[in-house]
Amino acid sequence: MRELVLAPHIHTSASDDSDWDLERLCRWLGRSGFDGALVCDHDRTMNPARWQALQALCDAVGDRRSFLVVPGVEYQAPDHVVHIPVYGYGRFHGRSPDIDELLLAAAGTGAAVFAHPARRDAWRQFNPAWAPQLVGIEVWNRKYDGVSPNSWALGATREHEIPPLAALDWHGPRQLFPLALRVADPGPGRNRARAGAVVAALRAREVRATAFGGRIESYETGALATISQRLERIRRWGAPRLRQLEDALRRLP
Numbered sequence: 001m002r003e004l005v006l007a008p009h010i011h012t013s014a015s016d017d018s019d020w021d022l023e024r025l026c027r028w029l030g031r032s033g034f035d036g037a038l039v040c041d042h043d044r045t046m047n048p049a050r051w052q053a054l055q056a057l058c059d060a061v062g063d064r065r066s067f068l069v070v071p072g073v074e075y076q077a078p079d080h081v082v083h084i085p086v087y088g089y090g091r092f093h094g095r096s097p098d099i100d101e102l103l104l105a106a107a108g109t110g111a112a113v114f115a116h117p118a119r120r121d122a123w124r125q126f127n128p129a130w131a132p133q134l135v136g137i138e139v140w141n142r143k144y145d146g147v148s149p150n151s152w153a154l155g156a157t158r159e160h161e162i163p164p165l166a167a168l169d170w171h172g173p174r175q176l177f178p179l180a181l182r183v184a185d186p187g188p189g190r191n192r193a194r195a196g197a198v199v200a201a202l203r204a205r206e207v208r209a210t211a212f213g214g215r216i217e218s219y220e221t222g223a224l225a226t227i228s229q230r231l232e233r234i235r236r237w238g239a240p241r242l243r244q245l246e247d248a249l250r251r252l253p
Contacts, residue, residue, distance in 0.1 A: 002185040003208075004035040004068060006198070009085060009115065009138070009167035011074075014041040014054050018171045022057055025170070026067045032176060035185075036068030036198070040085035043075045043095045051092040062191030070195040074115065075102055081120050086110040088199040089192070103133040111202035113165060116141040117153045128160055135202045136165035139209070140216055142177045143169035148232035149211075154220045164216055166209040179216075182208040 007029045011018040020028075022039070029037055039058060046054075055071045062069035072087035078096045086093070086102070090109035093102050106112050114130070114137045117123035139153035157164040166179035183206065186197035201207055209216040219228050 003182045004185050004198070005033060005210075006068070006070075006181045006183060007032075007034040007037040007168055007170065008165065008179070008181045009074075009113075009141070010037045010039050010170045012039055012041055012054075014045060014050065015171075016042065016045045020170070020172065022061050022069070023065075026061055026065050026069065028173075028176075030065070030067050034180065036062075036070065038070045038072060038085075038087055038181070038198075040072035040074040040087065043073050043093075043097075046073055046092060046095070048092045055089060058195070059191045062195070068194050068198065069191060070198050072110075075099075077125075082122050082125050083115040083119070085113045085115055087113075087202060089196065099127075099130070103130055107133050109199075111135045111199050113138060113167075114162075115167065116144040116169060117156075118144045118150050123150075123152045123156070126156065131160040131162050134162055135205060136163040136207075136209075138167040139164040140179055140211060140219070141167040141169050142175045142179055143167075143171065146232045146235050147177075148225075148228035149216060149219050151220075154217070163205050163207065164209050165207070166211065166216055178210075178212045180210050182210055 012022045012025060013019050058069040058071040070087050072085050074083055074085045076083050076096055077099050082099055084099060084102060086106045088110040090106060093105055103112055112134050114134055116138055137153050137157050139157060140149035166181060168175045168177060168179055183198055183201045186194045211219060218224050
């Protein structure tokens with residue numbers, strides 16, 4: 001059966017920290033080898049009307065470009081530490097909801113994910129009681145983990161029997177990276193039906209997270225782990241220096 005290669009955790013211009021409109025995003029991601037995207041714009045920029053508009057836009061762009069687009073919202077806890085993207089066509093659950101209440105409310109229709117454990121040490125607030133209501137943990141988030149997966153997250157997926165997921169956390173081209181979620185192609189049809197099938201696969205935990213086309217768990221131990229960890233140390237050393245260079249170039253007349 002053919003698999004779709006999906007770009008996970010994508011922010012559009014509906015978020016306040018991304019200026020990429022959905023049409024442009026789909027064009028870029030399609031040219032980069034993805035068959036679809038899982039959108040999750042911030043709850044802080046959302047309300048029921050905007051959420052309805054985002055769902056309609058995802059369906060319209062998905063149908064027009066034959067590029068599967070799953071709508072979603074990234075919810076943040078009241079203290080802004082834990083973030084939970086919820087994918088699917090359910091209702092809007094409000095801004096900065098209580099996470100326990102969110103997971104209960106989204107359980108019937110949405111696919112909830114524990115996002116970027118490394119951001120502000122969110123992993124310290126992980127509640128094992130959430131495990132049955134989550135479809136996965138982001139074990140490799142490009143924005144916060146760089147070019148190597150998060151060791152706590154990989155261990156937590158095993159301990160709590162939750163699927164490991166990948167995430168670009170796209171806010172711009174710096175997050176373009178060969179991390180993906182792979183899911184069985186639901187076949188031809190309108191975007192809403194196909195996106196609904198992907199959400200159902202997420203809820204059934206019938207997805208695979210991949211890095212460079214291979215199983216993401218392969219980067220936990222062995223040669224791939226060693227290489228990726230060394231590259232991440234180099235990246236963290238070089239990133240601030242690169243930003244300083246970029247700032248200096250911007251100031252040139």
